[in-house]
Amino acid sequence: MSSSSSKIMIQAVAAGAAQESSLPLPVKEIPGSYGIPFLSSIRDRLDFYYFQGQDNFFKSRIEQYGSTVFRVNMPPGPFMAHDPRVIAVLDAKSFDVLFDVSRVEKRNFLCGTYMPSTSLTGGYRVCAYLDPSEPNHAKVKQLLFTLLASRKSYVIPSFRSLYSSLFETMESQLTASPGAKSDFNKLNDVTAFDFLGDAFFSVTPSSTNLGTNGPSKANKWLFFQLCPLITLGLPKILEELFLHTFPLPPFLAKSDYKALYAYFSSAAAPVLDTAEKLGLSREESCHNLLFATIFNSYGGFKVLFPVILKWLALADPNLHSQLAKEIRSVVQAEGGKVTLAAIEKMELTKSVVYEALRMDPPVKFQYGKAKHDLLIESHEAAYKVSKGEMIFGYQPFATKDTRVFENGNEFVGDRFVGEQGKKLLKHVLWSNGHETESPTVENKQCAGKDFVVLVGRLLLVEFFLRYDTFTAEVGTVLLGAQVTVTSLTKATSFI
Structure with a gap:
């Protein structure tokens, strides 16, 4: 398709959308049923995990009801969650309701219709489980903003140093023997954990009493919640009994959490001083810093970095060449330095990170409970929701909505390049909000939204300064992608 034809199509879609929004939507009953209490929720759980899988679980019901809004039971259900009933919103328009904290409550909803025991977080409900209406939400989130602002100059040098070592290790593994491979996920776990400790607190975890056990302890703690x-x-x-029916006993992760907490209470001491000035206790603040660093940041990078490499491995190698050219030319123009100003000039690099976040958001599920009777609007209709009903969104369907994104199910590296591309950014939703909006103490958008996008771009910068292209085997692992690198082609030129 020619460039002019594409522009005409985009304009036509925009005009159609404007016309659609000006027309009153019919108000319909929400289709779907919760079925027989207990039994139907277990059947839906089996469909979700085994018989259909996540995507087909939702696709089949969209086709059955002819609607992207419907009632369904969401796992895990009995006995893990006391009420599995939700109203699913599975398009870009209806998904918006989950970001509006004036309409939905976010108290105790992060992972799903269940909440992990507070024994896993020192007895505290950490910020992720607080509604913005609760006083400590603003205090803790302000603490996170203060931390991020105070450490911004440390991020780039810390990342480059540690991930440079990762790539050197990867090279040595690939050259160790004919046909050798390198497990990126395994290397990334170790490196991301050290990077976050160094970037946030100037204390690399592996240099403390945690040693090299930090990632394994963090992974165990994450597993108990997810x-x-x-x-x-x-x-x-076995999975139904031990994973999906009853919570795992928190005491089994107690020693691991205690070791992690000891690291944070020491390494983050200056941040805890700041917390006291904000009216927070050191203990509660430390548990919150641990959660934000490990669950939100480390857990996010465990998913995001392999996802970025996954889509690059599956993409046309021409995209590798384009990224290498953009990154090297900008860095050369900056005198060989990787600076924030330089990274901001790398439009394609940023687009690739946004596209990876659109295709595979690190957090796929969103929940919120209706604060009052309200209307949810999809593209085709409006639906009445009663106060107290749980609303659930499956983000990959909202961010692949073909009413918003042309070829929404395909990875398009340059999707967000240019003025038309920038207009689509408001539909990138990975951060619990629109990419064109900013986190505040009054909303639930990720405090580290800009930090995550920055380090995603840094991964590409560091990679393509060193290599022209690569190949990898791509698979799945738990909640993300598994990337096993099979070859690296070193950079042949700086430009």
Whole structure:
């Protein structure tokens, strides 16, 4: 398709959308049923995990009801969650309701219709589980903003140093023997954990009493909170009993959490001083810093970085060449330095990160409970929701909505390049808000939104300064992608 034809199509879609929004939408009953209490929710759980899988679970019901808004039971259900009933919103327009904290409550909803035991977070409900109407939400989020602002000059040098070492290790693994491979996920776990400690607190975890055990302790703690959402490939009866029906006993992760907490209470001491000035106790602040650093940041990078490499491995190698050219030419123009100003000039690089976040958002599920009776609007209709009903959004469907994104199910590296591309950024939703909006103490958007996008771009910068292209085997692992690098082609030129 020619450039002029594409522009005409975009204009036509925009005109159609404007016309559509000016027309009153019919108010319809929400289709779907919760079925027989207990039994139907278990059947839906089995469909979700085993018989259909996540995407087909939702696709089949969209086709059945002829609607992207419907009632359904969401896992894990009994006995993990006392009420599995939700109203699913699965298009870009209806999904918006989940960001409006004047309409939905976010109290105790992060992972799903269940909330992990506070024994896993020192007895505290950390910021992620607080509604903005609760006083401590603003205090903790302000603490995170203060931390991020105070450490911004440390991010780039810390990342480059640690990820340079990662790539050197990867090279040595690939050259160790004919046909050798390198597990990026495994290397990334170790490096991301050290990077966050160094970038945020100037204390690399591996240099403390944690040693090299930090990532394994963090992964175990994460598993205890997220296991109701995953499958391990074990016999169904075992997974149903031990992962999806009853919570794992928190005491089994107590020693791991204690070791992690000891690191944060020491390394983050200056930040905890700031917390006291904001009216927070050191103990509660430390648990919040641990959660934000490990669950939100480390957990996010465990998913995001392999996802970026996954889509690059599956993309046309021409995209690799284009990224290498853009990154090297900008860095050369900056005198060989990688600066924030230089990174901001890398439009294609930023677009690739946004596209990876659109295709595979690190957090796929969003929840909110209606604060009052309200209307939800999809593209075709409006639906009445009663106060107290749970609303659920499956983000990959909202961010691949073909009413918003042409070829929405395809990875298009330069999708967000140019003026038309920038207009689409408001539909990138990974941060619990629109990419064109900013996190505040009054909303639930990720405090580290800009930090995440920056380090995603840094991964590409560091990679393509070193290599022209690569190949990798791509698979799946728990909640993300598994990337096993099979070859690296070193950079042949700086430009």
